[in-house]
Amino acid sequence: MEKRNELRSSAPLLDAYLSYFEASHTPFTIPGHKQRASIIDAGLGAVVDTDIPLYGGLDEIKLTNQTLKKSEALAAKLWGADFARFSTGGSTHANQAVIFALGQPGDKVAISRTAHRSVLSALVLAGLEPIWMSPEIDSATGVPIGISLTELQRVLKENPIAVLLTEPGYLGTLSDLKALISAAHEKSIPVIVDAAWGGHFGFHKDLPAHVIAEGADALITSVHKALPGYSASALLLAQTKYLSAERLEQSFETTHTTSPAGAPLASIDAVRALLQTRGSELLGKLIENVAQFKLAVQANFDLPIFLSPSDFAPGRFDPVKIVLRVQQLGCSGVDIERALIEDGVRVEMADRDTIVFLATLADTEADFQTLAMKLVPILKKLQGAPRESATALSWSVIPQIATSMREAYFAETEMAPAENAVGRVSADLIAPYPPGVAVVAPGELLTEQIVKGLVASQKAGVRIAYATDPTLNSFRVVKPR
Numbered sequence: 355m356e357k358r359n360e361l362r363s364s365a366p367l368l369d370a371y372l373s374y375f376e377a378s379h380t381p382f383t384i385p386g387h388k389q390r391a392s393i394i395d396a397g398l399g400a401v402v403d404t405d406i407p408l409y410g411g412l413d414e415i416k417l418t419n420q421t422l423k424k425s426e427a428l429a430a431k432l433w434g435a436d437f438a439r440f441s442t443g444g445s446t447h448a449n450q451a452v453i454f455a456l457g458q459p460g461d462k463v464a465i466s467r468t469a470h471r472s473v474l475s476a477l478v479l480a481g482l483e484p485i486w487m488s489p490e491i492d493s494a495t496g497v498p499i500g501i502s503l504t505e506l507q508r509v510l511k512e513n514p515i516a517v518l519l520t521e522p523g524y525l526g527t528l529s530d531l532k533a534l535i536s537a538a539h540e541k542s543i544p545v546i547v548d549a550a551w552g553g554h555f556g557f558h559k560d561l562p563a564h565v566i567a568e569g570a571d572a573l574i575t576s577v578h579k580a581l582p583g584y585s586a587s588a589l590l591l592a593q594t595k596y597l598s599a600e601r602l603e604q605s606f607e608t609t610h611t612t613s614p615a616g617a618p619l620a621s622i623d624a625v626r627a628l629l630q631t632r633g634s635e636l637l638g639k640l641i642e643n644v645a646q647f648k649l650a651v652q653a654n655f656d657l658p659i660f661l662s663p664s665d666f667a668p669g670r671f672d673p674v675k676i677v678l679r680v681q682q683l684g685c686s687g688v689d690i691e692r693a694l695i696e697d698g699v700r701v702e703m704a705d706r707d708t709i710v711f712l713a714t715l716a717d718t719e720a721d722f723q724t725l726a727m728k729l730v731p732i733l734k735k736l737q738g739a740p741r742e743s744a745t746a747l748s749w750s751v752i753p754q755i756a757t758s759m760r761e762a763y764f765a766e767t768e769m770a771p772a773e774n775a776v777g778r779v780s781a782d783l784i785a786p787y788p789p790g791v792a793v794v795a796p797g798e799l800l801t802e803q804i805v806k807g808l809v810a811s812q813k814a815g816v817r818i819a820y821a822t823d824p825t826l827n828s829f830r831v832v833k834p835r
């Protein structure tokens with residue numbers, strides 16, 4: 355099949371990246387590899403010789419051509435935003451940049467407990483205090499279906515300066531965003547949406563609208579997750595009615611590297627051009643392929659084994675998301691993952707009850723057929739008696755706050771053996787990863803549910819991240835004064 359190469363003409367950064375390699379250069383600038391490290395070692399060269407920076411690569415050292423600015427303006431226009439920045443530090447950095455721009459240390463923000471750890475770390479850095487909102491849980495499937503309007507209204511009474519949401523959630527569900535945004539705007543406060551997994555939204559009629567179109571004030575998305583961008587490439591888009599463009603710009607630069615790599619930036623530009631020119635066509639095919647894949651696998655089983663759009667209110671589930679409901683099969687998701695790895699398939703996330711497969715524009719019909727062919731025999735072999743739907747630890751903890759997150763983060767700490775940790779105040783943020791949602795954050799009580807739940811999840815084969823003692827035999831806690 356002939357390879358297409360059309361994006362370049364409408365993507366200034368992509369064009370700059372490709373043009374660099376079409377000319378000859380004598381760089382006496384960073385990066386130190388000078389795109390010639392292969393003369394030192396072929397392996398090192400294979401890794402670094404296609405790397406060019408923004409400064410002196412995509413543009414002149416003094417940014418005379420303003421190529422990045424031009425491409426960011428194109429992105430702002432496509433998403434209907436009045437502010438856009440490209441990040442090489444992932445949604446982690448984009449979250450930090452927005453949160454730094456919100457208020458003053460000590461201010462409170464309303465935040466969904468489904469937030470990724472990067473959002474919590476940003477709150478610690480910015481000195482903002484969370485007012486937690488718990489997600490509603492769908493009784494049939496046990497999955498979180500977003501923040502209810504009642505829950506937002508409850509926390510709005512505490513006068514937060516902003517609302518921070520995670521949409522879609524890790525399992526593909528969404529809150530009723532329009533209602534939440536309008537309630538926040540009635541109080542003249544901004545709604546910041548971490549849409550790390552929703553970069554494709556708004557570019558096909560059968561997908562949810564993107565959150566800027568829904569009225570949100572900021573959209574953060576990873577271009578390397580649901581979209582085919584370079585690792586850690588991310589996009590920050592904003593409307594500046596309730597946010598300050600000057601503060602956003604300052605915060606973005608405060609927290610971003612001063613040496614951004616060219617490839618991630620060029621990839622964001624190229625993906626923007628792709629969505630603009632062929633987004634609907636390619637996403638339509640992907641939606642169809644995912645639906646066909648689910649039907650093909652489902653045909654082998656009696657109970658519904660995938661989350662599907664019809665499980666939720668219209669527009670409240672990402673039809674591209676592939677979430678296997680392992681409890682319906684009565685086996686362990688981690689065992690399925692293990693068998694798949696042996697057969698050369700990697701999944702995005704697996705715990706006892708759930709497996710998430712990431713499908714993107716880069717997957718072909720043949721890839722889905724291969725996956726179905728490999729998956730069905732494994733599921734048939736491991737299948738047992740179905741279990742009740744259970745809500746995973748990440749979605750079921752109601753935090754018990756003992757002290758401010760920031761105070762606990764900087765407090766004097768000690769290690770407490772697991773058997774004595776219940777009732778102590780955690781100094782660590784601990785999260786099964788993925789999804790990277792805190793089960794406990796600094797300043798919160800370690801309860802029996804948390805300590806036992808983390809240990810059990812780890813034993814079941816889930817990766818538990820960020821605990822000072824990764825064995826979970828002890829927990830880092832705040833030292834009593």
Ligand SMILES: Cc1ncc(COP(=O)(O)O)c(C=O)c1O
Pocket residue numbers: 443444445446447469470472520524548550551576586587588789790
């Ligand atoms: C909801 C959410 N936000 C932010 C991030 C961080 O994204 P990145 O890996 O692009 O820094 C993740 C990562 O998984 C995430 O799931």
